[in-house]
Structures are given as structure tokens and as C-alpha cells.
Amino acid sequence: GENVEQHPSTLSVQEGDSAVIKCTYSDSASNYFPWYKQELGKRPQLIIDIRSNVGEKKDQRIAVTLNKTAKHFSLHITETQPEDSAVYFCAKRDNNDMRFGAGTRLTVKP
């Protein structure tokens, strides 16, 4: 499987602002794209996911968009809060091959 590139590696925003994290990939077989949040010293936890037949999915303040033609997908967090501070990982799955991005450390300043 091919890897996934994630940007930016660090992101600092003011409380209440929006945060956007973008991931790109190069293969055509991946059909599932999850996002995980990992707080310091904790396990990664799924926060939202999207399948390749869907272009956008929203869950309260979190949304994910997928552009399969351009091979990129993004995580959008609106009205950020200090508790959103964590490392976020994108991933893509092709059968049993799950590849993760290197992560984005998001800091929300109160």
C-alpha cells in the first residue's frame, strides 16, 4: 500500500477559531478514511470517518471532506475548545492495509 501525507505537523489556533488538517494519498484502491484523536499518553480514538462513496460527513463541530478525484481528504473542526488540543491522525484503508499519516499536533489557546 501507499502512504498518506498529512499537513500541517503542528497547528496552533485561538479558542473559537476553526482548524483544518489535510491528508493526501496516491493510490486508487483506498475506500475508507478515518480520523483519530490521541491525547497525551492515551490510545488513539476514532472521531469521524468517511467512505469513498461519500463526499462529506459532519458530526457536531467536526466534519470530514473527501475529494477522491484529487486524492485528498480534510478534517475541519469549528469553534475549537481547549479540550480539542491533541494529536490528530488521518488514515486510509485498502482491504486490511491501514496506513496512517504522521499526525498533527493541535493546540487550542484559551
Added chain:
Amino acid sequence: DAGITQSPRHKVTETGTPVTLRCHQTENHRYMYWYRQDPGHGLRLIHYSYGVKDTDKGEVSDGYSVSRSKTEDFLLTLESATSSQTSVYFCAISEQGKNIQYFGAGTRLSVL
């Protein structure tokens, strides 16, 4: 959290010694995975299992072996640990037909 237990949670060992990490699940999920997490690399798949005695290699399988003799247990073995295997190891599980993977709490391994 899904019923996943990793043991030990922390281990310090010496280069050249064998090490076995255990992942135990109470969810009866078919699929189990071992990942390692290193700064700048995210999570990388080492091996996975799609049933009892059915395993396959992942992206970074060299130096690791696995075994699954029961649905609930997936063991990761470092036959002869090296300093490059110092990492945090996560186990994950998923149901057949479902994409979502649930992670265990992790094992921090230091090889000196």
C-alpha cells in the same frame, strides 16, 4: 473503551533478549492488529490476524512474529530485541465487515 487489554503496559529490556507482548480482547472480534507508534511516523502496521492461526504481515514486520491460538489473544514476539524496536506498541481490533478499529491502551517498550 472496547474490551482490549494489553500487557505489560511498560517494559524495559536489553538488546538481544526475547520479548512477548500480549493483546487480549473480550469482544469476540475476528480481526486483530499490532501497530508501533514512533514520532514522525504515526502508526505503522506490524502484523495482523484475520482469525485463529491466520496472520499476515504488515508494513514493518521484519524482526517481529505473531501468534493467535485463540480468538481473544494475539501475541507479538520480538525474538531478539534491538534498540530500533524501542517504541509504543498498540493492539487494535475490528469486527468482520466493519472498518472501524478500536485500540488498546498501548505498551511502552524500551530496549537498552
